[in-house]
Amino acid sequence: MTEILETDVLVVGGGLAGCRAAIEAAENGAETIITDRGIIGRFGATNCALWSIQAPFGPRGMDPRDSPEQMFKDIVVYGRWIGNQNVIEVIAYTACDRILDLEKYGVKFRKTEDGRFYQTPFPGQTYPRSVFVEENGHAVATIIAAEVARHDNVTMLNNFFTFELLKSDGAVAGAIGLDLSSGEIMAIKAKSTILACGGYTGIWDLTDNPPTLTGAHIAMSYRAGAELVNLEFNDFYGTDLVWPPSVRGTVVLYELLAPQFTDGNLYDKDWKPILPKPLPVRDEAMRIIYQVIREGRGTPHGGVWYDVTKSPKGKDEVRKIYETMTPKHYEFIKKAAGIDLVEEPIEVAPAVHYSSGGVYINEKCEASIPGLYAAGESAGGYQGANRLAGMGLAAAHTLGAQTGKYAALRAKQITSVSISQEQIKRAERRIAKYLRQKEDGITPATLKRQIRQVVGRALAPIRNAQTLERGLSDILMLRKKMLPKVYVPDAKRLNLALMEAIEAELMLDTAELAIRCAIFRKESRGHHYREDYPQMDDKNWRVQTIVRMEAGKPHIFTRKPIYTKLLPPEVS
Numbered sequence: 001m002t003e004i005l006e007t008d009v010l011v012v013g014g015g016l017a018g019c020r021a022a023i024e025a026a027e028n029g030a031e032t033i034i035t036d037r038g039i040i041g042r043f044g045a046t047n048c049a050l051w052s053i054q055a056p057f058g059p060r061g062m063d064p065r066d067s068p069e070q071m072f073k074d075i076v077v078y079g080r081w082i083g084n085q086n087v088i089e090v091i092a093y094t095a096c097d098r099i100l101d102l103e104k105y106g107v108k109f110r111k112t113e114d115g116r117f118y119q120t121p122f123p124g125q126t127y128p129r130s131v132f133v134e135e136n137g138h139a140v141a142t143i144i145a146a147e148v149a150r151h152d153n154v155t156m157l158n159n160f161f162t163f164e165l166l167k168s169d170g171a172v173a174g175a176i177g178l179d180l181s182s183g184e185i186m187a188i189k190a191k192s193t194i195l196a197c198g199g200y201t202g203i204w205d206l207t208d209n210p211p212t213l214t215g216a217h218i219a220m221s222y223r224a225g226a227e228l229v230n231l232e233f234n235d236f237y238g239t240d241l242v243w244p245p246s247v248r249g250t251v252v253l254y255e256l257l258a259p260q261f262t263d264g265n266l267y268d269k270d271w272k273p274i275l276p277k278p279l280p281v282r283d284e285a286m287r288i289i290y291q292v293i294r295e296g297r298g299t300p301h302g303g304v305w306y307d308v309t310k311s312p313k314g315k316d317e318v319r320k321i322y323e324t325m326t327p328k329h330y331e332f333i334k335k336a337a338g339i340d341l342v343e344e345p346i347e348v349a350p351a352v353h354y355s356s357g358g359v360y361i362n363e364k365c366e367a368s369i370p371g372l373y374a375a376g377e378s379a380g381g382y383q384g385a386n387r388l389a390g391m392g393l394a395a396a397h398t399l400g401a402q403t404g405k406y407a408a409l410r411a412k413q414i415t416s417v418s419i420s421q422e423q424i425k426r427a428e429r430r431i432a433k434y435l436r437q438k439e440d441g442i443t444p445a446t447l448k449r450q451i452r453q454v455v456g457r458a459l460a461p462i463r464n465a466q467t468l469e470r471g472l473s474d475i476l477m478l479r480k481k482m483l484p485k486v487y488v489p490d491a492k493r494l495n496l497a498l499m500e501a502i503e504a505e506l507m508l509d510t511a512e513l514a515i516r517c518a519i520f521r522k523e524s525r526g527h528h529y530r531e532d533y534p535q536m537d538d539k540n541w542r543v544q545t546i547v548r549m550e551a552g553k554p555h556i557f558t559r560k561p562i563y564t565k566l567l568p569p570e571v572s
Helices: 016-027 068-078 085-104 136-149 214-225 282-294 315-325 327-337 391-412 421-435 444-457 463-487 496-520
Strands: 002-012 032-035 052-054 130-132 154-157 158-169 171-179 184-195 234-243 265-267 304-307 346-355 358-360 372-374 544-550 551-559
Touching: 002 016, 002 171, 002 372, 002 391, 016 032, 016 136, 016 154, 016 184, 016 391, 032 184, 052 234, 068 085, 085 136, 085 391, 130 265, 136 154, 154 265, 158 184, 158 421, 171 421, 171 496, 184 214, 184 391, 214 358, 214 372, 214 463, 214 496, 214 544, 234 282, 282 304, 282 346, 315 327, 358 372, 421 444, 421 496, 444 463, 444 496, 463 496, 496 544, 496 551
Parallel strands: 002 032, 002 184, 032 154, 184 372
Antiparallel strands: 052 130, 158 171, 171 184, 234 346, 265 304, 304 346, 544 551
16 A cells, blocks of 8 residues: 655755755744655755855955846846746845855855955856855755754655656645655655756756756646746756766866966867857857867867866966866866866867756746745746856755745645545556566666657757757657566665656656757747757747646647846847
8 A cells, every 4th residue: 555644845856945945844834744866965966066156245245236136137138038037036136145044054155354255257147146165066965954854844755756746626735756765655745845856957868967857847747737938948068078988977167267267268179269258158158169069170079178278377276276166076087087187188068957947937936736836947937048157056045945935835724635546546557567577678777868869869959840850759759669668677675777667757758848849949049059040039939938738738838928127128
């Protein structure tokens, strides 16, 4: 029999957004359960984050001219005018308070001698705004998880893979998951359910995120009837290592090539510099780099040269910058690949870095169906078509707090929720089909590898109708012909293969929806570049792409972004 737990608020995801949501829900009096497919605080994207969190501290930081208003404007403008400003307001106007919360929990931030927050300027920031976290995202994740554990009204469930949302009277009423430790299916009834489990970057074959971010929340929300937004806007980072294999996918910051840091550049195979100075924002930089590679001007392993050896600052000063700004990455590359990037060039290329699409939310982080909330990278519609540096962690902790507050308030207004046994039985049958022996069976890992290869080709930095349509056809073929062949052993405890089988099924949904949205948007904007529609078309496409299930099929349409403070330029 499936075990059933009950709580006020269920949080799916144990990174910064999920932990911050659990803290806020608990402090608003809600009994809370937080789950993670791994260990809360030690899994997911937060651990891989670097040191940058945007916060407009103004006189308490590096430039007194900065303000929440300026941060708001930068996000809107460089998001290419399709971010929902009601949500952007939450991020820009609460970012400083949330940094102070993290400091109270024990996160260490670099400060000046007179006590101001040390901040660095990154492309797209009018003033220096990236607050510097000592020890990077790993420290943030570990410390905030410890803060969650201090709350007696929070239950932490590790090694719990959530794969289906429960519904009751048209509202989300919790979720069903696989307890990997026991091998049992478990249902969690909840008055409010928060998705804070990262993005869907793990459906690509080259990403600098953990491969576990496979977008289960996208598929679950879609199947539950929620609206999803802007799934075509997966952000690429331009300078991830592609060689040697031991460090493939490791981020090397292109922002550190700026004159105030290393004063280096990227080069093609003939050693011609690629990037202009001042450095462009991420979507522009990514496109420049990828175009060089496509033109056949790349390095032997499909990248470009990242080179600081020619810096006029000298090797000692350049080395100090990497040892100060990104010490763990710098040392990892030396130990894992035997390469000191201060002494020799390295090969880098664009890799998927962040999901700007996700569950459509309002300023309370409510989804389009009652009882469902989303925060951080699981939510969409606010980053627009391009994310600025430092916005990932900024959105995670601001929206995490926001969603925890409003999810708890909703829970207080509801006496109880009920779920049907048929939903649980359906989930049990769904599990059982993967445990049946098949003569021509394949492993889940085989299917996942094929999905990633298809998505990597179809949703590349530069796209066109032909590659997108082929990608969609391939995904539909994998669902029809390969998914039924997936078989896993019937092991009770720690059956990771069973989790991967369910995950592969959800990945197919997420991949299909993302490709369909990319086919639908017939323009180029931000990180979505169509070479068959190379111009940004504000007249027809300064809109958001919305997809939801209707009659069992994806229905895609557009919606105008929400403008609260800043109107876009007029279109003639």
